[in-house]
Amino acid sequence: MSDLPQALLASWLAERLEVTLTQLAPVGGGCIHQAWRADLADGRRLFVKTNRAEALPLLEAEAAGLRALGVWARPPLRVPEPLAVGVAGTLAVLVLPWLDLHSGGGGRAQDWRELGRGLAELHRRSRGGSAGRYGFETDNFIGSTPQPNTWHSDWAGFFIDCRIAPQLRLGAAAGRHLRGVEQLLAALPAWLGAHRCEPVLVHGDLWSGNAGLLTPGSGAALFDPASHWADREVDLAMAGLFGGFPAAFFQGYEDTWPLPPGADVRAQLYNLYHLLNHAHLFDGGCGGGYWRQAQASLDRLQARFSPGSRA
Known part of the structure; x- marks a missing residue:
């Protein structure tokens, strides 16, 4: 993996969220966007989606839907609140809280x-x-x-x-x-x-x-x-x-x-x-x-x- 996404995102995240990115690791799941786990210097993790800059409307629409659902959702149901959405260089970016999802099949x-x-x-x-x-x-x-x-x-x-x-x-x-x-x-x-x-x-x-x-x-x-x-x-x-x-x-x-x-x-x-x-x-x-x-x-x-x- 090129270090280009990490370099772009590190600068953008520092400016938008005042956080320090230490590592960016790809994660699976989507067929439209790329998805990443962003590890921060303070020990937190973020979930980041990227695509070409011209795909920004897709990520903005996703963020709008999440915000709308978040108004009505209550625990134990969680809807991640968008933390930032915009363009970082050549990339459209959406940043969400990291969710620790149940791994493996099934679930209770x-x-x-x-x-x-x-x-x-x-x-x-x-x-x-x-x-x-x-x-x-x-x-x-x-x-x-x-x-x-x-x-x-x-x-x-x-x-x-x-x-x-x-x-x-x-x-x-x-x-x-x-x-x-x-x-x-x-x-x-x-x-x-x-x-x-x-x-x-x-x-x-x-x-x-x-x-x-x-x-x-x-x-x-x-x-x-x-x-x-x-x-x-x-x-x-x-x-x-x-x-x-x-x-x-x-x-x-x-x-x-x-x-x-x-x-x-x-x-x-x-x-x-x-x-x-x-x-x-x-x-x-x-x-x-x-x-x-x-x-x-x-x-x-x-x-x-x-x-x-x-x-």
């Missing part, structure tokens, strides 16, 4: 239940925080894909305009045309309109790589969000899409704030957004597996719903 069922409870309490506590609107203060990103968050007064309008329709436009631009799209879009206003959900602050990208247990008995953490105000079910839907969250997590959520009837079917719709996004990000020339999953999801939804159906 009780800790996973606490994570589920913590998420439910964050969702419930944030009700009313957006004055009944769906969206977010700024647009952000889902992975590296731009994610519009224009304020809407109704959930169906937001989900169509800011989630499904942009992904379908990206697909069409790439020459991907899925069966049943027009019929689904025609059904959504009535179907989702009948689902009377309150907007809450959601993580927005809740796969298992963006949450973790802290060292045993120390709680759990959420990070790498794509936050916005939405139906709380979107977080539970994605948590179940790719695996990684044990049953205890979902039970902890359900024990604290049960989901309403129909959540399992709505989860298929909400996860169509993530399948389409993964298709754009990862499928190009690799066999189209996510496109096939998205089409299968559309087919299942088409089989169950028609205009006028209720959630």
Whole structure:
């Protein structure tokens, strides 16, 4: 590893946070940014993300989401507070507190239940925080894909305009045309309109790589969000899409704030957004597996719903 990132970051951290960097070590985990453990002269550690300077908007959006979630999170659920974000020479940089995450697979069922409870309490506590609107203060990103968050007064309008329709436009631009799209879009206003959900602050990208247990008995953490105000079910839907969250997590959520009837079917719709996004990000020339999953999801939804159906 070149010492260039360390030299740049040492100077930048000294200026921004008045700390002395003694060692910078790479850590794994992300596919968009580089991640580092920064050891300081005072014995503390920081978590640092870097990318090219032009990627600063991605890190700024992440920082905004973390700050928003941090307003509503309470122990034992932890959301790391951004310490600094900006440009150091050729690098975009985000600095966060270091989290001592549980290493190795598994973790205690009780800790996973606490994570589920913590998420439910964050969702419930944030009700009313957006004055009944769906969206977010700024647009952000889902992975590296731009994610519009224009304020809407109704959930169906937001989900169509800011989630499904942009992904379908990206697909069409790439020459991907899925069966049943027009019929689904025609059904959504009535179907989702009948689902009377309150907007809450959601993580927005809740796969298992963006949450973790802290060292045993120390709680759990959420990070790498794509936050916005939405139906709380979107977080539970994605948590179940790719695996990684044990049953205890979902039970902890359900024990604290049960989901309403129909959540399992709505989860298929909400996860169509993530399948389409993964298709754009990862499928190009690799066999189209996510496109096939998205089409299968559309087919299942088409089989169950028609205009006028209720959630």
